[in-house]
Amino acid sequence: VTIHLKDYTPFGWQLSDVHLTFHLAPRSTRVVSKIHFTPNPEAPAQDFFLHGEQLTLIRAAIDGVDVTPEVTEDGLRCAVPDGPFLWECEVEIAPADNTALEGLYMSSGMYCTQCEAEGFRKITYFPDRPDVMSVFTVRVEGDLPVLLSNGNSVQRGDGFAEWHDPWPKPAYLFALVAGDLVNHPDSFTTMNGRKVKLNIWVRPGDEGKCAFGMEALKKSMRWDEEVYGREYDLEVFNIVAVDDFNMGAMENKGLNIFNSSCVLASPETSTDDNFERIESIIAHEYFHNWTGNRITCRDWFQLCLKEGLTVFRDQQFTKDIRSAPVKRIDDVASLRGRQFPEDQGPLAHPVRPESFQEINNFYTATVYDKGAEVIGMLKTLVGDEAYAKALTLYFDRHDGDAATIEDWLKVFEDTTGRDLAQFKRWYSQAGTPRVSVTEDWADGTYTLTFAQTTRPTPGQPEKAPQVIPMAVGLLNPNGDEVVPTRVLEITEETQSFRFDELAARPIPSINRGFSAPVVLDRDSSSEERAFLLAHDTDPVNRWEASLLLGRDCLFAMITENAGPDVAWLDGLERVLRDRDLDPAFRAMMMGWPSQNEMAQVLFERGVTPDPDAIFAAQETLTQFKAERWADLLPSLAAEGTVDAAYRPDADQSGKRALGSAVLALTTRLDGGKAAQAQFESADNMTLQLSALGQLVRVGKDQDALAAFEAQWCKDRLVMDKWFGLQVGATAPDNVVPRATALTQHADFDWKNPNRFRAVLGAMAMNHAGFHRKDGAGYALLTEWLIKLDDLNPQTTARMCSAFQTWKRYDADRQALIRVQLERLRDKPKLSRDTAEMVARILGA
């Protein structure tokens, strides 16, 4: 069944309050609900239908009288009185048998929940839709020491706890946790002087990994007060770490539940990247308290209303507390690496989709990351002050609402007087706009002409022009900035902008800060790129200039057997030698287009990508760099060395990032000696893992892998890294054999999403290894997806996107992939999640 945005109708009843009682038992949990329903005067007449899946109905009653509803696979229908009534219901569920990790399930002996998007219906019969909001009171009974739910604690005693959440919320924000847990407590005093208890709950043994997350939480709370004026609104804020979790984390009201990989951290077991990611996810979930919970979504088509905005907010937060340029480059790279392929392939969909079969398939890079870019563009267009005003109005006007994108845009229209009808196309039109640029120079006047097009995407053959805020600066040939950044507002298909009274023909720096998520098409000479690499004042475009040179260099190496572009490398070397530049920035400049990105570049330029050739060119280039910069590497390595005690802050982690980029080159020269030494002396995971990665790459990893395993075999999160790295970093030929062998390892717990992804996800991300000619990578992934689909549809469906770029490759590879996609499609009892993904990828 396909659900359409245009079919939205409100639910026929309102719920004043919901009372739930849980009698916990692994295979026979009883859930008793009591709900007051009142007819909704604003809704059309309709049957009384409650969602419910995989529930055993024990009893149902209306106003105290037993009733026998008509029960189907997806819910129940029942005759109800015309006026208000009390609904009482008891169901039985089996959390221990719930392998889908949706609804109430068990993870290493603890009970936990994941209800977004539609998991609550696996807990009890309920109108499981985000526009049905009510006040929940929850009683949890069970013989476990810690019993948690949303809101404030009302009562606790032997074998029970009662929770009350005063803020009306939809069912997807419900949460329950019960287990033998220990807490890392702290507190936070809000801007109005209210003291809030904070807890991070973990399994015994993990207490030592909570401090960093707690600091991140407190920083997030303060930041949201200072920057958005948002105060926390309950007496307590609980976070729980869970080992088995499909996604990163979940913003349940007052009780955030996290994949343990996204909250637990210590210097010995976590890398700098882990720390930064944890900090941003904690912030993200916390920020949802206002953008998501206090103001929620009317329906799931509006998902970007909360996700795009909350990603945008967490990105702002990271920029404020770390390095803003480095964070922006990170986000741009990840947008291009994850969202662009989605937007340019068979899975392309608008930021606000118009139809879906399974909403879980739409928690995508497009909804999240392009959704955040759209908000960034809005802010650029209206300015910071108007943005702040609009947000204040949004919170005032919609607090307590289940809102829409229309509501969101309206607050901007009302504060600025702007008409945002055309801007709204960013929400409805899928596909990455392509903007080509031509220029003109005469008599001191420089003209830039932009032409925009967006290619057809599934279901959208025609595209209309969008509003594109294009930040542009002009440099003169001496490298001075003659026109500082200004935002050109492109609204037409073709549009020109003039710059007058210039003394010399300028060099343009276009789409500064990546002000619009578009593909820029511009025939610029490599001299000009080298010039920008040397002189641009915008760090994103400086990085971009190098990236474009790197693309062209690899392109020529692959298609014309050319040698590396020495001019580019010399320009890059000057950047690397510039000690005034942040080490983190320089580390980023040492990166270059990924193999996956090169595959897309080749495809766009009409060349069928050969994964082996791309890999070989990358290898040649890296070796060449290492040799050319041999003299520079020791001093860079010294800059990348930290003597002080480990801190996961921007400063230290930037240095270590530089150090690890240098190590990757040094290893080309010494065959792994420096890496071996670093591996042996490392006292933090960042250094240990970057060294291990190099040893894996050069194939001198046997002893190191064994030592690492012996050291960390008791730590699940570190072992995920061990599993992932040896597949992700090894030579292409080894990838499938290693992945196969690891799936036979005693610790390959394939039911655990983190472990499954560590092996199979790493395989799919190793470009040349996954796309090996004989199709063994495709077959291995599919074999495991078929196996996992019976247990965990969500994780299976997500991983199908490994095939989304299949049309780039040669006919033989396409045929091999098609066989696997069809094998998956034809699997008996294929889940709705996976079926939808496979059909979309196949283009059915």
Ligand code: ARG
């Ligand atoms: N709202 C969560 C977040 O953005 C993600 C939950 C996704 N869950 C799912 N089943 N798709 O942090």
Ligand code: ZN
């Ligand atoms: Zn979110």
